[in-house]
Amino acid sequence: MKTNIKFFQKNGYLIIKNCISKKSINQIQKSIYLRATKYLPKLNKIYSGNFYNSDFHANLLEFRKKNPQGFGSFYDSIQKNFLLYKILCESNLSKIISQIMKKDLSQISFNGENVRMDAPFDKKNSLGWHQDRAYYFQNRDGNRGLVCWLPLINITPKIGPLKVCQKSHELGLIITKKKKYKKKEF
Numbered sequence: 001m002k003t004n005i006k007f008f009q010k011n012g013y014l015i016i017k018n019c020i021s022k023k024s025i026n027q028i029q030k031s032i033y034l035r036a037t038k039y040l041p042k043l044n045k046i047y048s049g050n051f052y053n054s055d056f057h058a059n060l061l062e063f064r065k066k067n068p069q070g071f072g073s074f075y076d077s078i079q080k081n082f083l084l085y086k087i088l089c090e091s092n093l094s095k096i097i098s099q100i101m102k103k104d105l106s107q108i109s110f111n112g113e114n115v116r117m118d119a120p121f122d123k124k125n126s127l128g129w130h131q132d133r134a135y136y137f138q139n140r141d142g143n144r145g146l147v148c149w150l151p152l153i154n155i156t157p158k159i160g161p162l163k164v165c166q167k168s169h170e171l172g173l174i175i176t177k178k179k180k181y182k183k184k185e186f
Contacts, residue, residue, distance in 0.1 A: 029153075
C-alpha cells in the first residue's frame with residue numbers, strides 16, 4: 001500500500017480494484033432493481049431481477065423521460081439506502097481510506113454519499129471539470145477531502161467513465177461557477 005499512497009500523493013488519484021466485495025455490489029444492484037419494481041411493476045415479470053439486462057436500463061431511461069417527477073422520487077429513495085452505507089463502511093474500504101488520509105477512522109467524517117444513475121449523453125446532470133472535494137463544509141480549505149468512486153457496473157468507454165485530471169490537487173482550491181441548463185435539456 002505504501003507504493004499506492006506515494007502514487008496518490010504524486011498524481012492526486014488512485015485506482016484500487018476489487019476493494020468492495022462482489023456480494024456487496026450485487027446487494028446494492030438488487031436493491032436498486034427491487035426499488036425500481038415499486039415504480040415500474042412490469043419489471044418483475046419481464047426481467048426477473050437481472051440488473052445487467054439492457055432492457056431494464058432502457059425502461060429506466062424511458063421512465064425518466066416520461067415521468068421525471070416519479071423518476072426523481074425513485075432516484076432520491078436510492079440515495080439513503082442502507083446498503084449504500086454498508087458498502088461505504090466495509091472494513092477493507094475504511095482501512096484504505098484511513099491509510100490514504102493518514103488518519104484514524106475516528107478522525108474522518110463522510111458525506112455526499114450517493115448513487116448516481118447517469119443517462120447516456122445527459123446534459124442536464126453532467127458537470128464540467130470541477131473538484132468534488134472542495135464544496136463540502138467539512139473541507140473548507142479544499143485540501144482535506146477524498147472522493148471515492150465505486151462503479152456498480154462494468155465501465156466502458158462507450159458509457160462514459162469518470163475522468164480525472166491528473167495532478168490537479170497541486171492547483172489548490174479552484175472556485176467554479178455552476179452552469180445553468182434549460183429545464184428540458186436531456
